[in-house]
Amino acid sequence: MPKYQALPFIACCISGSRALAAFFVELGAAMIVASTIVPDFSSFLTPRYRREPTLLTHRPTSSRVARLTCLSHFETLVQSFPIGLQACRAPHRRGDRHTEQAWAGRGGLPCFRYAASRRIQGPMVKRVLLAVGAGTACFTILVAGYLYARLSPFSYEQVSDDVYMVKGFGGNVAILRTDDGAVVVDSMTFGFQGKWIRKLAERLSGGPIRAVINTHYHQDHTHGNPAFAGTARFVATANTRKHLVAIDADYWTGEAAATLPADTFVHDHVMEIGGKTILSMYKGRGHTDGDLVVLFVEDRVLHAGDLVFNSHWPNIDLEAGSSIPAWIETLNAVADLGFDRVIPGHGAVTDRRGIRQFQTFLRELWREVRAAVKAGMTVDEARANVKLPIAKDFEVFSVPTVISLDRGFVIGRAWEEAARAAGSKAQPTAAGS
Numbered sequence: 001m002p003k004y005q006a007l008p009f010i011a012c013c014i015s016g017s018r019a020l021a022a023f024f025v026e027l028g029a030a031m032i033v034a035s036t037i038v039p040d041f042s043s044f045l046t047p048r049y050r051r052e053p054t055l056l057t058h059r060p061t062s063s064r065v066a067r068l069t070c071l072s073h074f075e076t077l078v079q080s081f082p083i084g085l086q087a088c089r090a091p092h093r094r095g096d097r098h099t100e101q102a103w104a105g106r107g108g109l110p111c112f113r114y115a116a117s118r119r120i121q122g123p124m125v126k127r128v129l130l131a132v133g134a135g136t137a138c139f140t141i142l143v144a145g146y147l148y149a150r151l152s153p154f155s156y157e158q159v160s161d162d163v164y165m166v167k168g169f170g171g172n173v174a175i176l177r178t179d180d181g182a183v184v185v186d187s188m189t190f191g192f193q194g195k196w197i198r199k200l201a202e203r204l205s206g207g208p209i210r211a212v213i214n215t216h217y218h219q220d221h222t223h224g225n226p227a228f229a230g231t232a233r234f235v236a237t238a239n240t241r242k243h244l245v246a247i248d249a250d251y252w253t254g255e256a257a258a259t260l261p262a263d264t265f266v267h268d269h270v271m272e273i274g275g276k277t278i279l280s281m282y283k284g285r286g287h288t289d290g291d292l293v294v295l296f297v298e299d300r301v302l303h304a305g306d307l308v309f310n311s312h313w314p315n316i317d318l319e320a321g322s323s324i325p326a327w328i329e330t331l332n333a334v335a336d337l338g339f340d341r342v343i344p345g346h347g348a349v350t351d352r353r354g355i356r357q358f359q360t361f362l363r364e365l366w367r368e369v370r371a372a373v374k375a376g377m378t379v380d381e382a383r384a385n386v387k388l389p390i391a392k393d394f395e396v397f398s399v400p401t402v403i404s405l406d407r408g409f410v411i412g413r414a415w416e417e418a419a420r421a422a423g424s425k426a427q428p429t430a431a432g433s
């Protein structure tokens with residue numbers, strides 16, 4: 001059998017019609033995917049094919065041409081498949097020149113009628129491959145570009161003589177420089193960010209990391225912990241450890257398990273390191289029921305964790321013990337501490353005013369949403385009607401398909417708590433909606 005007939009013969013006769021049909025279905029699916037990625041794919045692929053539909057003579061000169069000829073039939077395969085099968089069975093040799101009549105006279109039918117020119121066939125298949133390749137590359141570049149744009153920004157600023165705030169994808173991080181290494185508060189979202197923070201902290205302090213304090217259990221404050229294995233002790237409230245183990249258990253296995261906070265407390269925790277006093281305190285429920293704040297006593301800087309969102313829509317984690325009215329009270333106790341500057345969980349460095357502003361926002365949110373619940377509004381009606389002018393410039397934090405901390409989410413969560421408090425039946429609202 002001539003070499004150039006091997007592929008179509010195998011495809012059409014040995015594999016059988018179902019296998020060939022399956023091949024074309026797959027090819028079609030690939031093209032649909034490609035045409036989704038590259039909107040102009042169809043017109044990019046087919047104009048010459050349509051403009052020159054009836055080249056009646058062809059001269060197969062290699063297996064590549066014969067194979068490509070069959071491939072080029074993908075568009076009319078459903079109708080012409082039986083014809084194609086006959087044509088493929090027709091004997092012809094390398095170098096044969098077939099006219100339509102000769103081809104039909106040998107028992108074949110002009111299955112190559114619509115694509116009988118190397119000039120058309122070759123570039124067409126190349127275009128398919130090129131378009132699929134280009135589409136895949138574009139998609140990969142888009143995804144990589146999105147991830148790079150979201151994850152790579154990483155900056156830090158000095159807040160006091162020895163305290164720095166690190167900003168990146170996740171909660172704000174504090175680094176305290178001491179005469180005996182560094183103390184880090186929170187570790188961001190990913191292990192590689194933890195490595196960046198560790199390098200920075202070691203460079204700034206000129207020593208090892210002595211302690212990592214996690215303000216609460218959320219992954220954007222804890223998942224960088226594994227990068228600090230070795231020299232650091234890991235501090236958190238007992239409730240935070242409980243949530244990490246219960247809610248985020250999958251992450252804290254293997255090597256990460258060694259960086260789960262083991263140094264836990266209920267009310268207060270004090271460390272004296274390198275001439276600095278680090279006071280971690282639990283002041284009550286708020287964002288969760290385990291949030292601590294860290295006071296760098298000598299530097300008069302407070303890391304407030306997610307008890308303070310500065311001009312950002314907050315996460316309200318009812319499932320982990322969050323409560324808006326309790327949060328408002330807890331912030332009174334936090335605001336009474338001895339500090340000048342505040343590192344919030346999210347947003348820019350602030351001070352006591354930032355805490356009070358966020359507290360005022362929570363008060364307004366609670367008052368307005370409670371009134372909406374008392375008026376019998378559904379959660380959607382509350383979202384449509386509640387006015388929160390204080391939050392008009394709040395930033396939204398969103399990760400597609402994961403979470404969106406925005407107005408709708410915050411009002412939904414407040415409505416849930418208010419409805420529960422009012423004793424009425426709360427309709428479930430999806431987190432992140």
Ligand SMILES: [Zn+2]
Pocket residue numbers: 216218287306315
């Ligand atoms: Zn949080």
